[in-house]
Amino acid sequence: MARGTAVVTGASSGIGAATARRLAAEGFDVVAAARRRDRLDELAASMPGIRAVTLDVTHPASIAALAADLDDIAVLVNNAGGAIGTESVADARPDDWRAMWESNVLGVVQVTQALLPALERGAGGHIVVTGSIAGHLVYEGGGGYTSAKHAVAAVVETLRLELNGRPVRVTEVAPGMVATEEFSLVRYRGDRAAADKVYAGVEAPLTADDIADCIAFAVTRPAHVNVDLLVVKPLAQAAPHKVHRTTTA
Incomplete structure (x- = not known):
């Protein structure tokens, strides 16, 4: 079943790559967009229905080039982003906050x-934003990331109000603990041991495919159905600061 074009940003790894694959499997023509073209090319070669496009969401010229190449879009998944650092607000690095x-x-x-x-255009579209439970709760050492994700949640809610009456749905998917190959590694500045400790003893953290499944669910609902906010956490996680662990190793 042909469903139209879906654009996925931050598609070179993790949730973005998983979402590109899942939406292609659902019948969308997927534009996988990110900075790392080599990874995008590998993704596009892995299954039909995925096209690689180089994109830096912080550069207006890069965004304009993407827009100029597209006409009618069914879905936009704003997934690019991430966390940097775990310093307290008192010790925060402003450049890290700025980048986030x-x-x-x-x-x-x-x-x-x-x-x-x-x-x-056409039958209308759907904007999905990959938020985070960090956009709805706060925790120590997460000031830069939680403040950014709180802003994302505010943008999504405001956008839904402003687009009311127009043929565009707006959804935030807010994951909790997701074990991907890069998120925590980037946050801990390449410290593999520290990154792995985040998931230590957690029997089944979420996977990128779990979040892709949630995104696919939201965008394949009937056109009159809007999923405003989908918060998803692993069973082991009750809150950012409360996670059941079978071991602390």
């Missing part, structure tokens, strides 16, 4: 602005 806000918040705003006309 540029990718997580302004990236969503700029890509949405550029692609909104294409999303309104």
Whole structure:
């Protein structure tokens, strides 16, 4: 079943790559967009229905080039972003906060602005933003990331109000603990031991495919159905600060 074009940002790894694969399997023509073209090319070669496009969501010219190449879009998954550092607010590095806000918040705003006309063409479109439970709760050592994701949640809610009456649905998918190959490694500045400790003793953290499944569910509902917010955590996680672990190793 042909479902139209779906654009997925941050598609070179993790949730973005899993979402590109899942939406292609659902019948979408997927534009997989990210900075690392080599990984995108591997993704596109892995299954039919995926096209690689180089994109940096922090560069307006890169976003404009993407928009110029697209006409009618069914789905936009704003997934690019991430966390950097675990310092307290008192010890925070402003450049890290700036980078997180540029990718997580302004990236969503700029890509949405550029692609909104294409999303309104045809039968209408659907904007999905990969948020986080960090956008609805806070925790120590997460000030930069939680503040950015809180801003993302505010952007999504505001956008839904502003687009009311227009043929565009707006959804936030807010994951909890997801074990991907890079998220924690980037956050801990390449410290593999520290990154692995995040998931130590957790029997079944979420996977990128779990979040892709949630995104696919939201975008394949009937056109009159809008999933506003989908919060998903592993069974072991009750909150950012409360996770059941079978071992602390």
